[in-house]
Structures are given as C-alpha cells and as structure tokens.
Amino acid sequence: MQDDARPKFIGSRVQRLEDPRLLTGAGGFVDDIQLAHTLHVALVRSDHAHARILSVDVDAAGALPGVIGIYTADDFSASPLHATSRMKGYQSTGITALAEGKVRFVGEAIAAVVAESRYIAEDAAGLITVGYAPLPDLVDSRIAAASDVLLHEHHESNILVSRKFARGDVAEAFANAAIRVKDSFRFHRKTPLAIENRSYLADFNKGKQALTLYSSTQVPGVIRDALAEVLAMPGHSVRVVAPDVGGGFGGKASLYPEEILVSLLSRKLGQPVKWTSDRLEDLLTTSQAFDEAIDAELAVDKDGHLLGLKAEILGDVGAYSIYPWTAALEPMQVAGFLPGPYQLANYQAEVVAVTTNKTPAGPYRGVGRPAAAFVLERLIDMAAQRLDLDPVEMRRRNLVQPGQFPYRTGSGIVWDQSGFIECLELACKGVNYPALQAERSVARQAGRWFGVGVASYAELTGIGSRMSAAPGMPINTGTETATVEVDASGAVRATFGVASHGQGLETTLAQIVADELSVPVDSVQVIHGDSAAVTHSTGTYASRSAVLAGGAAHLSGQAVRDKVLEAAAFMLEADTDDLDIEDGIISERGTNKTLSLAEVGRAVYSEMGRFPLEMRAELDLRATKFYDPEFGTTTSATHIAAVEIDPETFIVTVKRFLVAEDCGRLINPMIVDGQVHGGIVQGIGAALYEEVVHDQNGQALSASLVDYVAPSAAETPKLEVLHLDTAALGTLGGYRGMGEGGTIGAPAAIANAITDALSHLNINISELPATPERIYRLVTQAIEGDT
C-alpha cells in the first residue's frame, strides 16, 4: 500500500474466502475429481521389513474380470530418482515407482493392479502372492549404524550422512562449569496424519503428449520438476495441480513413489489413473519424523548462565533418503537449533543419520526443532533445579537480549531482532505466573500431582536464498513469485507458486493484494497450487508462504497499482500524483472525476486506439515480481503449560496452555491464532499420545487410528495465544513465518510440566511421548528405588 494509506485488510480478521465452498461440501480435493474412463489402482505392499523379492504370482488376479493390468518394477524403464546433496559423504538412495528386487520397509509397494474400479483392483490385489527371501530386519538405529548388513547394497554403511561441528571452546566451558547436567533423550517417531490421505490422479493426453497430475501435495513445483526428469518429458508438458488439499504438515511435502506410478501408468494406458491411499497405507508409507536419540550435556555457571553444550544426535531416517529433502533434513536441523534462543557460544555436536527398515522419514511440522527444544529446555530446567532457580528466571538470564541481535548461535545460525525476552515476559503475564505457582502449591498440599512447564524457542522462517531449507539440497527454496493482473472486466487475479492446504492463503494473500491495489478483498481471486500457473516455484513448507509469497504480492501489487494509475491519469488527463484509489474507484483529488477499475480495464484492453501507440507497447495491467528475503527472519515464542497427572491411571491432563509469540506483523490475526492452535495440539499429541511403534521385525504396530492416537477435542485444553505484533525488520511487509512454532514449543513445555508434577519423586522426563505406561514405569522405579 502507499505510505500515506492505512492498510485496510492487512491486520484484520477477514473471514476466509475459501470457507463458503469448504463449508458446503463444494470443495474439490483430488479424490473428489471424477474424470471419464478413470482406472483405479490397488497396491500389493510388502509385509516384510527387509527381504529379497523372489516371485510375484499374478495369474489368478489377472484373470479377474475388470482387471486391466498388473505391473511390477520390471514393467517400467524409468531410472531411479535420487535426492542429491552437496553434503560431504552423503549417500543417496534411489526412488522408484515400485520396489526393484528387494523391499526395505513394511508397506513398500511391490505390484500395482489397475482395474475398472477400486473394488475390483483390491479383489485382484488380494489374489497376488509374493515370494520373499527374508533378510535381517534392521529396526534399531544403533544396530543398523554398526551392521554389515546393508539396506542399500551400493552403500559403504547404513549411515547416510554424518557431521561433526564445534564452535567456541567447549572443553574450557565444561572445565569452568559450576554444574553440569546431562541425560539421554529419546523422541519417538511420529506421523504427520493429515486427515485427507494422499491421493493422486494422473491424466495423460495422448494428442498433446502432456500429463496432468492432480496431487494432494504441498509442493506442486517440486513434483513437476521431478516428474519431468523421471518421465523424460519437457516441463511444459507436465502440469501438477494441487487442488484443495486436506492438510499436509510436511507429510505431503515430498515426492512419493505413487505419484511416479500413476503418471507412468496413465502414459502407458492412455487413460486417467487414480490411486487414493487408505489410512493403513498412510500409516505405513507417508513420511514419518522426529525419530531421534540425543545424548546431551549442558555446562552452567553458579549464577545459572549457560556456558557450553555437547550433543550426540542419532537420527533414524528410515529406508530411503526422501526427495528432495534428503535424510539430512531432520537430524541436521536438530543439531542446528539445539542451542536455542540463548546466549550459548560454546557448542559441539555430532550428528548421524541412519537408514533402517522403517518408513522413510521426512519433514513434519517443526522439523528437528521439537526434539531440539525438548532436549535443551529439559536441560535448562534440570540446571535450574540444581541451582534452585525458578525456570523463568533461568531463561530470563540466558535468552539473547534485545541489544544483542543479530546474534550468532553456537551452531552458526544467526538470530535477527525478535522478541525473545518480550515473549517470556508476555507469557508470564498472560498466564499470571505467580498465581499459577500458587495454584500449584495449593494442589500439591492436597496431594495432587500438578506441574507447570515453560519452554522458549526460536526458529528461522521465511528463509531466503542465502541458505537452504534443507542442508546441501540443490533446490531453490528462497524465492517466490507473484503475478497480479487486472482484466478487461476490472477483476483482479493474483497468481502464486505456493500451495495452500489449510493455511488460508487465498485470503491472506488477497488481503495484501487488495491493500496494494485499494480494492475490496473479496474481489481478488488467488490462484495457487498449479505448476502451470507460474514459470517456476516449489510450494508451501518451512513456514515460508506468508513471508515469501506475501513479499512478492506486495511488489507485484505495487507495480500493477502504478500501471493502473498511469492509464487512469491518461484517461482523466490528470497527473498520477493527484490520483487516489479506494474500493476500486480511481479519483482525481480536488475534482469529481472518477473511473472504476472496470473502466480502466476495458479501456486498456478493449478500446482500440484509446491510448497512443507509444503507451501501448507496455500497456497491460499486469506484473510479475519475485521476492527473496535473502536470510529470512526469526520467529520466537514462550509456551507455558500446566498439567495434572492422575496418580492412579498416570494419565496426564493439560489444564492450561498459553503461548506468547513474535511472528512479526499479523496479516490476519484469526488465521495466525488458528495456525498456532493447530501446532500446539500436534505438539501435545507428540508429547503425550502419538508414537509410531515397530516391533523387532519392523512390523508397524500402530497401524490404525486406534493404535496411533491423535488428540481429539476432549483431550485438548482451551488454548490461549498472545502476540507481540511488531513488524519484523528483515522482511517486506514485516511478516515472520508462524506455521510450525506451536509444535516446536509444546512438547518441551509439557515435558517440563510433567517433570515438575513428578518432582516429589525426582523423576526426569527424557522420553516422549510420556504415555501413562511410561509414567507408571518411572513412578514405580522411583518408589522401588527409594525402598
């Protein structure tokens, strides 16, 4: 918007423009799309975690009426796609549509049945028998790391990537420490669990030799580029469309074998081919995350100042190095963010990413930072307890102070100005910390197991091109594009490369464009999630869309405003400086001369000879701009949780949860709240309930929603969110990304609260989720240890 104009929509609780269709059942998710003559796929999946495939007997299945064909890897000649990395010593794995020769996790697809209906396809899949020669199942990451049995025969070991780094003088820090605290932490595997299962519909047009893939993906641009490579087709002939997508949380941010499969099949068969995952397949094959064992030690001086941190991080990345993020993504992120938002210059870490016979790991909301925050925030509380300091005071003494930005952390990450201390103080005020402590005292006097936990964290969001969203990965995650155009009817369209899957980008990006052009917000149509709509993009992940696409929306909106004013000035015989726009009406100040946007649009495009020849060469009301924030920005928050544990059932109830956060300037406070709420509850799930469990043979024991427990409304507390609402300095518009933070802070705050509730038993929570069974064991051990 112009400097002199107050934003009308940015900062307002604008009701979402996507809601009417979603509320009336008129949305269009991939599985809702019904193309004529569509064929349906059912997959035969491995029930072994590690085995050679000896035979696939398809005779009975192939004889079933309605079966079009049955395919195995031998039927396709496409070469495997590799997620490459510039990281030294990194070993990639090949990704193919179907397993070639061997299987490496339970659920890996071996054969595809194509039939006239999904019912027939599943009937036929049930008639296929696979012969296996079992191989040793490498399920434990420590065993896999040392094993001579290799998941991928061409590798040197099962360690896909490892790295050591150190800054400062860690040895001296530990030598000078008044106290040291350490523990072995374990964060167990999660699955993102979008309520919409993955779904892909490929439609190959024989006449045009062009493919359209409708995909429930967060990253249509990444998938387009990957498919063009795998299918050996020019990019212009591969279009990937992400229509309405039912949640992603990172689980839909990678390339999946089934996307390649339906594309190959549609090209082969010349008909649309659809595959939609069921929940069992989702729990077996959608990328999982947060599977880390972390040994860490913290050195602290007598006044509670953090001196040094040492960590060994073992990441279980599953059977394949996921495309495009690679196996480095999660474990490296743990190492990078472990020093947290604190003054902590001396840091050393060793990271090892191990391939195992489990579902491939990939991005999940928070990526590495939930585990990092869990470990550091626990260590800080352990140190505070030793020094008899309040956890809030401990953090107050160590958070990077307002005058210290930009601050380079022990891992080399640079925090720009962000409200670290301000969030801590706001959270304490919001929750009335002294009153909460008093409530705890009263509860404890009554014999109740009541605890309060605090966690502070910072994250990089809206990352520009100076660093990759995943280390060493050769994909440009730092740039976004926006095209804004006014057509002959005066309607405004804004086209983006990002893809919304619940974030409300059709609304927030329209708010920005509407303010730039001074038009009503509901007059702006936002196009997103279509690789053909932009020259290049990647998609939505890593809390980037509001910052990067929002910045591009400002730039292209401003450029179109200038073009509108230039055309209008000619039409009104006025100076552009004398023109205003409000609600889509252009007026000349001090006169009663006005033009509507529709009149300008009609004149520019439809009235021949309306403008002189010299103006017409560039006379469209359209602009494409790119935005690259270069470094990105720092989002920060403090979470405070109060929990109570039932001493008989060991069930943890979250009594109170409050977040104070700095996500910069809010585009739409209602949407920001919603993002934080959703993130918190995923964090509560990670802390208390959710765990992907494999047995020693790599069989998934959490293969239904009865066994993989996500929080429902009944387990979820009322959520309180406070915002600093101060513009970030380093980004256009002043926005910071805020899609992931809720999930980063919540596990740490809850782990601290549970530990606090169990302080009378001297129990440290070092393993999440803290299920009733785990708490029961800890309590039993503590009581038996005392006697």
Add this chain to the structure above:
Amino acid sequence: MIRKRPIILTVNGSTYARDIEPRRLLTDFLREDLGLTGIHVGCEHGVCGACTVLLDGTSARACLCLAVQADGREVTTVEGMGEIGALSLLQEKFRKHHALQCGFCTPGMLATAHEILSDAAPLTDAEIREALSGNLCRCTGYEHIVRAVSEALSERLGSTAAGSAPNAG
C-alpha cells in the same frame, strides 16, 4: 459377478432408486454414484469421523455403513445443510470463528455439530468437546470449533426459548 440389489433412499430431500452391489460402502455410493463429494473418507475404520452423515437425523459413520443398509432411510450430507450464499447457522459460525482450515474434516464435524444442536440441550465447553471427540481435526486444535459450536448452540437455545415463551404464556 456379484448380484446387485435395488435400494430406494432419500438423500438431502431427493429420492434415489439404484441397483448396487451389497458390499458397496455408503461413502462410495454417496461420493461416486451420487456425486456428493462433500462427504470425505479419512480412515475407513470408523475413528476419524470425516465421513459422518445424518442417517434419519442421527450421526453415523458412512464408512462403516453399507449403502444397502440405507435402503428406505433418509440421509443428510453437508450438501443438504446449506449452500454458498445461504449458509446454515453452524456454517456461519464455523466461518466467523475460523473453525476450519483445510476443510477436509469439516463436513463430518458439521454433521456431529448438527446433532448437538438438534438435541438442543445446553452444554458446557467440556461437554461440547466430549460430543465432538469422535471427529478428528488435525488443523485447528479444536479451539475455534468449540467456540463456533458453543455460539451456535447458545443462539439456537436462545431462539428456542424466545420462540417458546409466547406459547408458554
């Protein structure tokens, strides 16, 4: 070939007569045969609640229901609750309070909420949470959904009370 059976049922006020396989799920019948894709399928084992519809006015998991079981009955899906430009009270409140993000669980959530409003009993937030606990939402953290249902319920009860007052008098 599996022998098909005739069924006649009412969906959102319209009567449909079809011959279908006995094994066909109600979800597939509604989505694929009738084109009512507002109903979504999230788990196919009755836990997530995304497929919830009203069967003779009572919430039911369409993924655990065969279409033949709906023979002679009345089904209401999200398409029958309101439309763009004429949203129902619940749909309005969901929009006002930002009670949906990706919108995938929303049709099922609305069906359950519809039943809560139909029961017309005053509920605390904790009771609303319990009543909604059969519908998983992964986006919203439920906070805004509870606010939307609570406000819709209050208004419904208020209008019922106001409407019944003259009769009572």
